Amino acid sequence: MSTPQLLMIEDDTRLAQMVGEYLTQSGFGFAHATDGASGLEMLQQRSPDLVILDLMLPDTDGLEVCRRIRSLPGGQAKVSVLMLTAKGDPMDRIIGLEIGADDYLPKPFEPRELLARIRAVLRRRGETAGAAEGPAVMRFGSLDIDRNARTVTVGGEPADLTSYQFDLLVAMAERAGRVLTRDQIMEAVRGRELEAFDRSIDVHMGRIRAAIEVDAKNPKRILTVRGVGYVFAKQQD
Secondary structure, three states: OOOOEEEEEOOOHHHHHHHHHHHHHOOOEEEEEOOHHHHHHHHHHHOOOEEEEEOEOOOOEHHHHHHHHHOOOHHHHHOEEEEEEEOOOHHHHHHHHHOOOOEEEEEOOOHHHHHHHHHHHHHHHHHHHOOOOOOOEEEEOOEEEEOOOOEEEEOOEEOOOOHHHHHHHHHHHHOOOOEEEHHHHHHHOOOOOOOOOOOHHHHHHHHHHHHHOOOOOOOOOEEEEOOOEEEEOOOOO
16 A cells, blocks of 8 residues: 655744654655645645645645645545634634635644544545445436545536545435434434534535536525535435
8 A cells, every 4th residue: 555645834943843754653644845845846846645735835825725736636625625724713713624624733733633634634635435235326417426436526527625524425326215313414424523603514515516517506406404504315306
């Protein structure tokens, strides 16, 4: 099995050195960039499995870097992104998830928690890619979900989803017709523990709807069950 490769884009060199030593000892390959421009260049050269992206960078902010990552050609746009955000600022986290981050971790953080979240993101990706349950391609009307290629198409056109959003969609499609609470959805993809008033699932559902629905404001595929959660419709056009 190849060593998972990580890229940290962080201007705090002391923090990056500490994190790099810890993650290297934990079995990961590690590279570091001190600003957004060099981080994007390094990403395209190395094609890491996951990017640890600080929100505050000297040349640009992490949100813009995340946007640029998601606009890269080919598979590089689908790299997992874990964003480091300011503690106590939920709006930054919500915006980060909306533009394509897979997870976030507030600063300051314990290296063990960072390691746990990295492993969780990579595990979700690996488990979905290697899943043997059910057909390789799930079809719901004009919506096709290819487990092996980790791609989603609507009417033959590709839908733009992050790795985590793909995993959420697969988890819901596997349970089509069942009403799921937010806790059940997060548990299905083995996500991090819920925080009080956590809106991350709602943000991700909004992004998924924007990608797969004809009209995201009038969804037909992922329906909200008020006061409970969501349900993935069995019958679709």
